[in-house]
Amino acid sequence: MSEDQxxxxxxxxxxxxxxxxxxxxxxxxxxxxxxxxxxKYLSEKMEMYANSILKQDKxxxxxxxxxxxxxxxxxxxxREESLKKLGYxxxxxxxxxxxxxxxxxxxxxxxxxxxxxxxxxxxxxxxxQKILNNIQLSTMGTDSEEDFDNLFEDVDLNSTKLGxxxxxxxxxxxxxxxxxxxxxxxxxxxxxxxxGDAYEYLIGQFASGAGKKAGEFYTPQEVSKILAKLVxxxxxxxxxxxxPTCGSGSLLLRVAKEVKEVTNFYGQELNRTTYxxxxxxxxxxxxxxxxxxxxxxxxxxxPQHLDKQFEAIVANPPFSAQWSANPxxxxxxxxxxxxxxxxxxxxxxxxxxxxxxHLADNGIMATVLPHGVLFRGAxxxxxxxxxxxxxxxxxxxxxxxxxxxxxxxIPTCILVLKKCRENPDDVLFIDASQGFEKVxxxxxxxxxHIDKIIDTYRNRNxxxxxxxxxxxxxxxxxxxxxxxxxxxxxxxxxxxIDIKAVMGEIKNLExxxxxxxxxxDVYLKELGLVF
Numbered sequence: 001m002s003e004d005q006x007x008x009x010x011x012x013x014x015x016x017x018x019x020x021x022x023x024x025x026x027x028x029x030x031x032x033x034x035x036x037x038x039x040k041y042l043s044e045k046m047e048m049y050a051n052s053i054l055k056q057d058k059x060x061x062x063x064x065x066x067x068x069x070x071x072x073x074x075x076x077x078x079r080e081e082s083l084k085k086l087g088y089x090x091x092x093x094x095x096x097x098x099x100x101x102x103x104x105x106x107x108x109x110x111x112x113x114x115x116x117x118x119x120x121x122x123x124x125x126x127x128x129q130k131i132l133n134n135i136q137l138s139t140m141g142t143d144s145e146e147d148f149d150n151l152f153e154d155v156d157l158n159s160t161k162l163g164x165x166x167x168x169x170x171x172x173x174x175x176x177x178x179x180x181x182x183x184x185x186x187x188x189x190x191x192x193x194x195x196g197d198a199y200e201y202l203i204g205q206f207a208s209g210a211g212k213k214a215g216e217f218y219t220p221q222e223v224s225k226i227l228a229k230l231v232x233x234x235x236x237x238x239x240x241x242x243x244p245t246c247g248s249g250s251l252l253l254r255v256a257k258e259v260k261e262v263t264n265f266y267g268q269e270l271n272r273t274t275y276x277x278x279x280x281x282x283x284x285x286x287x288x289x290x291x292x293x294x295x296x297x298x299x300x301x302x303p304q305h306l307d308k309q310f311e312a313i314v315a316n317p318p319f320s321a322q323w324s325a326n327p328x329x330x331x332x333x334x335x336x337x338x339x340x341x342x343x344x345x346x347x348x349x350x351x352x353x354x355x356x357x358h359l360a361d362n363g364i365m366a367t368v369l370p371h372g373v374l375f376r377g378a379x380x381x382x383x384x385x386x387x388x389x390x391x392x393x394x395x396x397x398x399x400x401x402x403x404x405x406x407x408x409x410i411p412t413c414i415l416v417l418k419k420c421r422e423n424p425d426d427v428l429f430i431d432a433s434q435g436f437e438k439v440x441x442x443x444x445x446x447x448x449h450i451d452k453i454i455d456t457y458r459n460r461n462x463x464x465x466x467x468x469x470x471x472x473x474x475x476x477x478x479x480x481x482x483x484x485x486x487x488x489x490x491x492x493x494x495x496x497i498d499i500k501a502v503m504g505e506i507k508n509l510e511x512x513x514x515x516x517x518x519x520x521d522v523y524l525k526e527l528g529l530v531f
Contacts (some may be wrong), residue, residue: 006198007196009183009198009199009359010197010202011199012183013033013183013201013202013450015175015177015179015204015386016033016180016183017029017030017033017202017205017206018177019175019176020032020033020172020176020186020335020448022161022288024237025222025327028052030202030206030272031155031177031277031383031530032162032204033103033154033176033202034199034203034277034280035132035152035154035200035280035525036177036282037153037156037180037195037199037202037284038056038151038283038284039096039131039132039135040096040180040181040526041052041185041195041283041284042088042090042096042135042283043088043090043094043095043096043097043185044096044185044187044511045090045093045187045381046061046082046089046090047061047095048187048429049081049082049086049378050078050087051080052079053077053078056072058158060268061078061092062092062095062097062098062369062523064092065139066091066092066093067451069480075091075092075387075501079138082140082250083139084143085530087139087141087142087143087144087148087288087453088135088138088139088144088148089117089135089138089145089222090131090134091137094131094134094333096177096181096193097181097279099124099127099128099131099177100174100178100180101107101175101183101278102122102124102127102178103122103124103170103173103174104122104127104175104177105122105180106399112425113493115463117216122170122171123159123166123167123170123171124174124177124426125158125166125169125170128157128173129157129158131150131153133149135148136148136149136150136152138266143289143290144290146216147279147283147289147292147294149275149288150276150384151279151280152276153272153276154273154276154395156414157173158168159402168409174516175369181369187336187457191375192422193223195284196253196281196284196285197285197356198283199279199285200221200250200253201278201286203218203248203250203281204218204220204221204453206218207220208475213483215298217249217250218248218250219247219250219254219316219353219368220404220445221250221254222404222444222445222446222449222450223316223400223404223405224250224251224314224366225254225450226366226398226445226453226454227251227254227255227314227316227366227367227368228251228254228255228257228258228314229257229258229415229450229454230315230364230366230396230416230454230457231261231312231314231364231365231366232255232258232312232364233364233458234479235259235311235312235406236257236259236260237260237261237262237263238255238259238261238262238263238311238312238314238459239256239263239264239311239479240262240263240265240308240310240311240334240360240417241256241262241264241265241266241310241311241312241313241314242266242267242269242305242312242313242353242354242355242358243266243267243307243313243314243315243528244267244268244299244303244313244315244354245268245315245316245318245351246267246278246294246360247269247274247277247278247316248274248277248278248281249265249281249282250279250281250292251263251314251315251316252265252282252292252314253266253281253285253287254280254314256281256285256340260420263291264282264291264292264293265278265291265292265293265294266286266294266305267293267294267295268294268295268296268299268303268304268305268444269294269295269296270296270297270298270299270496271294275294275296279292279294282294292304292360293529296464297352300323300324300350300351300354301324303334303354305358306308306333309358309360309361309363310358310359310360310363310504311360311362311363311364312321312364312365313355313358313361313363313364313365313367314365314366314367315351315355315365315366315367315368316367317347317351317367317368317369318347319348319369319408319410319412320345320346320347320348320368320372321346321348322344322345322347322348323340323341323342323344323347323350323418324344325341325344325347325350327341328340329338332339334351334353334354334357335353338353338382338383338386338387339382339386340379340382341379342379342380342383343378343379343380346371346372346376346380348369348370348373348380349379349380349383349529351367352367352369352373352383352387352415352417353383355417356387356417356419359417359418359419360419361419361420362420363418363419364395364416364418365417365418366414366415366416366417367414367415368400368412368414369412369413369414369415370410370411370413371399371410371412371413371483373413373415373482374397374413374481374483374484375481375482375483376480380439381479381480381481382488385480386480387417388472388475388480389425389472391419392421392424392472393417393419393421393422394415394416394427395416395417395418395423395427396414396416396428396429396457397413397414397415397426397428397429397430397482397484398413398414398416398417398429398430398432398453398457399411399413399428399429399430399431399432399433399484399488400412400413400414400432400433400445401432401433401434401436401443401445402433402443403442404436404442404443404445405439405442413484417432420507423460423469425471425472426469426470426471426472427469427470427475428456428457428467428468428469428470429467429468429469429470429482429484429487429488430457430464430467430488431455431465431466431467431484431488431490432449432453433484434448434490435448435449435452435453437449438516445512452466463487465488465490466488467488468487468488468489469486474487501517509515513520
């Protein structure tokens with residue numbers, strides 16, 4: 001698919017999403033449209049797989065008569081294979097195109113362009129809700145059960161947000177399904193992740209309109225690219241990648257774009273709706289259900305992957321979040337060695353400690369954090385000092401521009417940490433805070449800004465007013481304050497002012513003014529005007 005075709009698909013999907021705009025708030029219409037796209041994807045994937053099984057019998061899946069003896073035999077055999085391969089099952093009558101056609105069936109007595117709201121044949125809400133439930137039920141007792149559990153729980157077809165009456169809700173849902181049904185997702189093009197990219201585009205569009213809430217589920221793509229490129233430095237394959245606050249899963253999937261292969265994806269997410277979105281996002285990007293393990297729980301209070309270490313870790317944790325800081329955590333293996341817990345009102349370093357615990361010896365972790373982690377005192381100073389002086393895990397500190405995240409304008413930084421550093425004698429500081437392009441009210445990182453950050457990190461270049469390799473002694477002399485201006489001097493000396501020249505210019509201007517005043521007096525006298 002060409003770039004123009006890809007953009008056309010993205011625009012088509014966004015236009016369909018806007019069918020629901022005005023009826024439902026941003027969060028609501030996001031959940032519905034993404035849920036319907038996911039249902040269409042599962043249907044098309046199911047039909048393609050079933051047709052491949054039935055090819056030797058020279059029949060198509062949707063042509064099977066479900067209520068015949070022969071049809072039941074076919075369906076049972078396909079169900080068994082589908083659950084192994086795809087992890088779920090849909091009957092021919094449950095396919096997206098079938099339900100979309102039913103919802104938009106035109107009564108012969110009506111104008112062809114008009115859908116009759118009272119036509120019972122067109123009423124699909126109950127069957128559609130049942131189908132979405134059946135997708136989950138089909139996985140019961142199988143390996144994929146957890147990955148499909150309650151995936152469609154946010155798609156409430158009985159919500160009055162969609163319309164006051166069932167008939168009104170039916171009309172709008174049928175309209176959305178009809179528009180989606182016309183779009184070819186090109187799933188047969190196995191070499192191109194077209195639908196996955198379009199889905200990511202939609203998530204980004206919803207985030208841009210969600211204000212402060214966007215940070216709960218989406219990291220701007222430019223920041224995702226930086227984090228992904230940092231943790232894949234020197235690697236072409238990864239056994240595992242982990243995000244402890246994975247949101248919609250975009251960061252995990254971005255890492256996969258930077259290497260040839262990622263064997264397994266791991267994540268944890270607190271918000272239930274966002275957790276559903278992450279699992280859908282994985283499946284839509286053709287990540288097999290056996291290759292991802294995403295849990296829904298509070299990462300700090302109830303970690304779900306304590307028995308694992310990961311080769312790459314990326315994260316955009318909630319900035320300065322609240323956490324319990326329960327004294328019991330002083331015996332938790334994630335925090336016990338530091339001697340101090342991150343403060344209850346600022347969990348930033350608690351997330352760092354959690355990630356370090358999960359980092360493999362050959363791994364790299366990169367996390368976005370507020371600037372306060374670089375210089376705040378008390379327990380945070382104690383943790384910083386331990387990480388640098390005792391463990392020497394800190395590899396780089398990268399300052400980002402302000403106003404690049406949705407919902408907050410604060411400047412942020414990236415910490416890069418490794419347990420086995422190739423350059424143990426210094427820490428690289430990069431001040432990339434001025435490398436951006438202003439687009440409307442948002443600051444955007446362009447390719448050249450991203451490339452400069454990554455090239456500087458990978459080559460550990462020292463660039464005047466941009467980057468500096470600080471020795472461990474320098475950092476100790478600064479009392480483990482990592483504030484970037486202490487290490488990267490961006491001061492621009494102002495041009496010296498020649499006072500004599502300025503005074504001469506002022507006198508010259510005064511002389512010119514006296515001459516002009518005299519000339520004006522002459523003109524006024526000629527006009528007979530005297531003041």
